[in-house]
Amino acid sequence: MTDCANQLQRYKFEVPEIVFGRGMLSQVGSCARRLGGRKIFLVSDQGLFNAGWVDQVMKSLLEARLEFVYFDQITINPRDVDIEEGAREYLRQGADVIVGLGGGSAMDAAKGIAILSANGGRIQDFEGNDRIIRPLPPMVLCPTTCGTGSDVSQFAIITDTKKRCKLTIMSRCVAPDISLTDPDTLSTLPEEYICTTATDALSHALEAYFSIASTTLTDVHAVKAIRLLKGNLVEAVREQTPDAMENLSRASLHAGMAFSNSLLGIVHALAHPIGGYYNANHGSINAVLLPEVIRYDLPVVTEKLSELAWGLGHKEACNDKEASEVVQGEVESLLEACSAPRSLRSLGVKREDLPELANRALNDACLITSPRQADAKDLLTILERAY
């Protein structure tokens, strides 16, 4: 028995130190101090400031007798120009540790600022795999949504405002030193973001599980994320119970540990150009694409489906065909039960743009680890089915 069908036989696995638990935002100061910080560059956004979480982090930094500078010039889908401004401010202030508090946007902005402050140049210079030369300042990243995974991942996604596209930066250096999750922060997450960020986590977990770079080390986290989402997503969306919300945090963390090491697939390869083109919500795009990409991938991942069916709550042993139906059906009904968007049209995508979007996806690094090799025609078919 091998138990490792279709998986990499030589691999690396790397995750930051993880701190998890309600109330743990009070530990940000001691984490930053432990990383050698004296003047902290705190990156967050207006929504989190208004909700009081930025204050809590500032209090924790002060209690650890650390100075800090606050930077909040960031947008959803963080922009190259804001990153450049952040890096200038970091250097001007003589900061030495970066704390990012927020969703993927705030955390990816923090990563971008870390890259430019240490390496100079423009963020475009670092697009692709392993282009970062000089070591980054230490980072503590604190997620406040249920989906991004940026707090553990070796990715940063920044919007190129001139080209209207997203730059994918992949490097072990952009994983932070410490990932600190305080599930209490989810209590003020606007309701519509629960579903969209959690479906982002769902697509991370499923794409990581199907990736040709998956390993037993990533699979266990992918399946756990899927189990937690299956068990808690609907309750979280409908009732926002603290336990269900906390388990979505946990799901996001597990999914992040998986995809950071196994990388992703077609959902994300397509979501990046769509997000860059329309400035649309990343989780919503993923939710729309996911069922179609699963349908496309299923024939080539049959060996791994029975474990996944178990993760999705199917308790009886089943053969490949049954498992395939269980997976497809469970994912679709989960998305439906939490009222996720179901068409690209509803997200403002224009039909005439689909061929260009398929072409742009061909250059996305996420395509490399897709279990089924797709050409422009395949990608266009997926987009049309999801339209």
Place this chain on the structure above:
Amino acid sequence: MTDCANQLQRYKFEVPEIVFGRGMLSQVGSCARRLGGRKIFLVSDQGLFNAGWVDQVMKSLLEARLEFVYFDQITINPRDVDIEEGAREYLRQGADVIVGLGGGSAMDAAKGIAILSANGGRIQDFEGNDRIIRPLPPMVLCPTTCGTGSDVSQFAIITDTKKRCKLTIMSRCVAPDISLTDPDTLSTLPEEYICTTATDALSHALEAYFSIASTTLTDVHAVKAIRLLKGNLVEAVREQTPDAMENLSRASLHAGMAFSNSLLGIVHALAHPIGGYYNANHGSINAVLLPEVIRYDLPVVTEKLSELAWGLGHKEACNDKEASEVVQGEVESLLEACSAPRSLRSLGVKREDLPELANRALNDACLITSPRQADAKDLLTILERAY
């Protein structure tokens, strides 16, 4: 739904960078160089030297243009006096990175040498939790058995030769920077060590899963280790097929990631004094104690048993009582199928020593995370049943 019964709600999780795969011993040099090494202190033993693996590591170090010093004055259950000699040699030679190649003994010796070379004093000064002050030299640890987990763990176990006991050192600093597993090295592992080291991994996984400090992050690795052992242990012991052996390496790694972060329980609390007293094989002691400790623990861990039953190959849904029987039965039949030792008597333990061994176990740090609190009388009962 919470899905996190009986688990820590605030926690940390930390693992080294992991490198895994056949032939990866050729990467030791580049790993050591990446950690800033110029003169490597290589710790291994005569058996691995004779098998040719030490040569392979030396070749890799030379290819990375690194000098090295070779140290092999270590025994099974590494001794305080050898650690002290190793640290003196490390300092005399002006080494700067430590590479440990071997089973738990070689790797724990490497950790002990790292502690003393950076902190001075005697190894006894560092017994217990977080007693290390100065940072250790960078370490790459390469396991060559199927069980210890020392290559990822925050533990080092050293024998105090005067007191005839084992010292348990717990500190995040003793986890190495890089854990590098090359499953090819198992091809020369003496046959009797396959079973004893793999049953060590089995006890790591089960104790980690039952630990009161377990979390979803540790559980996924514990269950995966158990699944891999269930699927491969007997084939590995009987036929030594490379695939089965490789999956035991993988099981050991998963189990190590689990117990390093959730800690252990009564099996290890008792195994440490027994090992120190009789210089007996650690895995054999664990194999004997495991069924009795499981029997003792089962009534208080019922909520977690159905997932464990699934991990042990039981595919149908089952209630608490059935799951409890499945777990007990599967573990016992697995140990029996691989001809693990079944009594303390057969390991040379003397019946009149049992009360003293139970008393010594009361002070072992592993007892703290046992799911069921045990006093000296409970421990003595377990020892008597396992006698």
